[in-house]
Amino acid sequence: MANHIEIDRDRCKGCGLCVASCPRQIIELGRDINAKGYHFAVQVDPSRCIACQMCAVSCPDVAITVYRGRK
Ligand code: SF4
Numbered sequence: 001m002a003n004h005i006e007i008d009r010d011r012c013k014g015c016g017l018c019v020a021s022c023p024r025q026i027i028e029l030g031r032d033i034n035a036k037g038y039h040f041a042v043q044v045d046p047s048r049c050i051a052c053q054m055c056a057v058s059c060p061d062v063a064i065t066v067y068r069g070r071k
């Protein structure tokens with residue numbers, strides 16, 4: 001499995017801090033809404049993720065888990 005993140009959509013409040021923090025600019029707020037009525041964040045191009053953890057650290061709701069791949 002390559003680098004990627006998982007976002008707990010129902011923890012997300014759509015604040016956009018992770019979007020701003022990602023040095024690869026591969027997180028966006030999506031079109032769909034979660035159970036709380038927020039546009040939740042999604043990772044749009046996992047193949048470019050460097051597993052730097054910036055998104056996870058920036059999230060005030062601890063909604064993001066980063067997985068570091070083997071390659
Ligand atoms: S781990 Fe780093 S590169 Fe990957 S999505 Fe998060 S901020 Fe972006």
Ligand code: SF4
Nearest residue numbers: 012013015016018059
């Ligand atoms: S920082 Fe957390 S709460 Fe804010 S948009 Fe990103 S995943 Fe959602």
